[in-house]
Amino acid sequence: MPFIAGPAPAPLPAELLSKLSRVSFPTLGHYLEEGFADFGIRRLTGTARVVGRAVTVRITGQDSTVLHHAAGWCEPGDVFVIDTGGDTRHAPVGEVLAATLSIRGAAGVIVDGVVTDLDEVEPFGLPVYARGSSVLTTKLLSLDAGGMNVPVVCGGVTVNPGDVVLADRNGVFFASVAVVEAIVDTALADDAEEPELVAELRGGARLGDLTGASEAVAGFGAS
Structure with a gap:
C-alpha cells in the first residue's frame, strides 16, 4: 500500500x-x-x-x-x-x-x-x-x-x-480525548482520597472494611 x-x-x-x-x-x-x-x-x-x-x-x-x-x-x-x-x-x-x-x-x-x-x-x-x-x-x-x-x-x-x-x-x-475527559476527574478524586485510606490502614483498619469488599464477601452464598 x-x-x-x-x-x-x-x-x-x-x-x-x-x-x-x-x-x-x-x-x-x-x-x-x-x-x-x-x-x-x-x-x-x-x-x-x-x-x-x-x-x-x-x-x-x-x-x-x-x-x-x-x-x-x-x-x-x-x-x-x-x-x-x-x-x-x-x-x-x-x-x-x-x-x-x-x-x-x-x-x-x-x-x-x-x-x-x-x-x-x-x-x-x-x-x-x-x-x-x-x-x-x-x-x-x-x-x-x-x-x-x-x-x-x-x-x-x-x-x-x-x-x-x-x-x-x-x-x-x-x-x-473523550474517553479520558470522561474519567479523569473521578480518578483525581480517588487519588485525593488515598492518603486518608493509607492513614486508616496504618491505624489498624482492615482494607476490606474500608472498601466494602468484606461486606460483599459476607454476603456470598446468602440467599
Missing part, C-alpha cells in the same frame, strides 16, 4: 493536560479495560512521565524513510507512536532519531518493536518505550509505503492520531 499522510492532529486541551499531569495513571485502570498496551512495551530510557498527543507513524519492515520524514514535523509535547508492522528485529529509533525528537520537544517515543543506541539516547532524557533493544537497525530504503498520522496498532491497541498517550514505569495507555 502506498504511503499515506493524514492531517496533523489537534492539540490536546490545556485543561486536560493539566489534569493528566497530576493524575496517577494506574488509577485510570480502576475504571477502564481498553487502551492499555501489553506489558512487553517498557521504558528503556528517560525517567519523566509521558503525557501528550499521539503522532502516529507506520513503517514497513526494514525501511524507516517515513519515520525520518515524520520526525521533522514533531511539535513540542508530541508522543511518537511507531507501528513496525510486527518487526521486532530492526530498530527504527537510535541516537539521531531520538536527538531530532528531543530537540524538537517530543514528550516521548513508543515503539512496538526494538530500539538501539540506549547509552547515547539516555543523556537526552527522552522517554523511549519499546520491547527491547538491538544492534540491527532499519535502513533508508525509500519505499513508497507506510503512513504518518494514520491509525496504527501499538502494544495490541489501535491508536489514532491525536489520541492521549500516557506512560510511566508502570506501562503505556492510549485513549481518545
Whole structure:
C-alpha cells in the first residue's frame, strides 16, 4: 500500500493536560479495560512521565524513510507512536532519531518493536518505550509505503492520531480525548482520597472494611 499522510492532529486541551499531569495513571485502570498496551512495551530510557498527543507513524519492515520524514514535523509535547508492522528485529529509533525528537520537544517515543543506541539516547532524557533493544537497525530504503498520522496498532491497541498517550514505569495507555475527559476527574478524586485510606490502614483498619469488599464477601452464598 502506498504511503499515506493524514492531517496533523489537534492539540490536546490545556485543561486536560493539566489534569493528566497530576493524575496517577494506574488509577485510570480502576475504571477502564481498553487502551492499555501489553506489558512487553517498557521504558528503556528517560525517567519523566509521558503525557501528550499521539503522532502516529507506520513503517514497513526494514525501511524507516517515513519515520525520518515524520520526525521533522514533531511539535513540542508530541508522543511518537511507531507501528513496525510486527518487526521486532530492526530498530527504527537510535541516537539521531531520538536527538531530532528531543530537540524538537517530543514528550516521548513508543515503539512496538526494538530500539538501539540506549547509552547515547539516555543523556537526552527522552522517554523511549519499546520491547527491547538491538544492534540491527532499519535502513533508508525509500519505499513508497507506510503512513504518518494514520491509525496504527501499538502494544495490541489501535491508536489514532491525536489520541492521549500516557506512560510511566508502570506501562503505556492510549485513549481518545473523550474517553479520558470522561474519567479523569473521578480518578483525581480517588487519588485525593488515598492518603486518608493509607492513614486508616496504618491505624489498624482492615482494607476490606474500608472498601466494602468484606461486606460483599459476607454476603456470598446468602440467599
